[in-house]
Amino acid sequence: MIRMYGSRISYYAGKVETYLRYRGIDYELLSMIDHAHEIVAGAGAVQSPVLRLEDGRWMSDSTPILAWFEAQRDRPSIYPADPAMRFVALLLEDHADEWLWRPAMHYRWSFLQDRQHASGVLADELLSGVRQPRFLKRWGVTRRQFNGFVRRDGVTAATHDHVERTAMTAFDRLEAILVERPFLLGDRPTIADFGFVGPMLRHFGQDPTPAELMRQRAPRVYTWVARMWEAASGNDAGELVSAIDPPLSALLHETCKTHLVQLRENALAHDQGQRHFAQEVEGCRYQGLPVSRYRVWCLEELRRHWRELDESAQATVRVHLSEPDAAVLWEPEPIAQSDYDPERRAPFNRAINVFGTGVPS
Ligand SMILES: N[C@@H](CCC(=O)N[C@@H](CS)C(=O)NCC(=O)O)C(=O)O
DSSP: OOOEEETTTHHHOOOOHHHHHHHOOOOEETTTTTTTTHHHHHHHSOOOOOOOOTSSSSSOOOHHHHHHHHSSSSSSSSSSSHHHHHHHHHHHHHHIIIIIIHHHHHHHHHHHHHHHHHHHHHHHHSSSSOSSSSSHHHHHHHHHHHHIIIIIGGOOOOHHHHHHHHHHHHHHHHHHTTTOOSTTSSSOHHHHEEEEEEEEIIIIITHHHHOOOOOOHHHHHHHHHHHHHHHOOTTTOBOOOOOOOHHHHHHHHHHHHHHHHOOOOOOHHHHHSSSSEEEETTEEEEEEEEOOHHHHHHHHHHHHHHSSSHHHHHHHHHSSSSSGGGGGGTTSSOOOOOOTTTTTTSSSSSSSSSSSTOOOO
């Protein structure tokens, strides 16, 4: 059986768990803190999730993990066969993985009920081996997560409304698609669905404050979360859409205006050797954001996928990508180089955390 080190309320572990359930692959969930030494030795970085295969190999990072599992099996795949739609799905996965992280952490750690719930789960689940009173563990977890992933990730009085609005826009954009079909790109889940399940399952669909907002504002997203969790192996015969329709186009527009702006500013700052950067997203100015080398790699990967498209597929997608923000995908010269995973061994490479040694400092 596969060992998954992580937490049962983790964004990316939720994404991988949903996938493993979909493919009928058994796994057991273990604490990543209790096994931190072996994880660092085997995988390179402690993060949730890290997987260990039965043959002893270690795997990190949900994006290449899912890609590797899919490569082991015959079609139909969760990556659309149509190259243009495949690119769309990969871009949406990255948007969900990286852009919605900030609002997900804000809703979990800025509100009393939410942080009481999450800190209790994490104290019991991950810190059971730590000899400290429970209230102290909860206090320590809350302080680490709020200071690191909310305050030091740019959530301030000036950005607070935009952070919340971006989550509500995600609800609205997904809801509009799910009026049309059961999954984001058709009658079965694709990598776009597994990407969005990250923030939507363990955070927005489960933390008390955003879960209530989701139920009120986006009931179809709420049932889609359950449908993703329930989706059994073998239910993968459905058709996928062959073209980008208006609700999908609106979601791609949102990706360009938010996620691609952040990827660009992060890469520029990385190239200049900065540790922090500022960005303006939809008229809202964020300051003091932590530079992420991992996200420079995410941009490199998206650019690689873009280059793999022929001209006709590029033209098909490009109509739905707003410029100038989307140009970061096809400008001839890369803004920065991550030098991460140059041999393309992911998910079996030495992993790095999204931020520094785990939490922005
Ligand atoms: N790119 C990784 C990100 C994994 C990740 O950052 N997980 C979070 C928790 S959901 C984490 O472990 N953060 C590091 C920390 O809190 O120290 C993936 O897709 O699996």
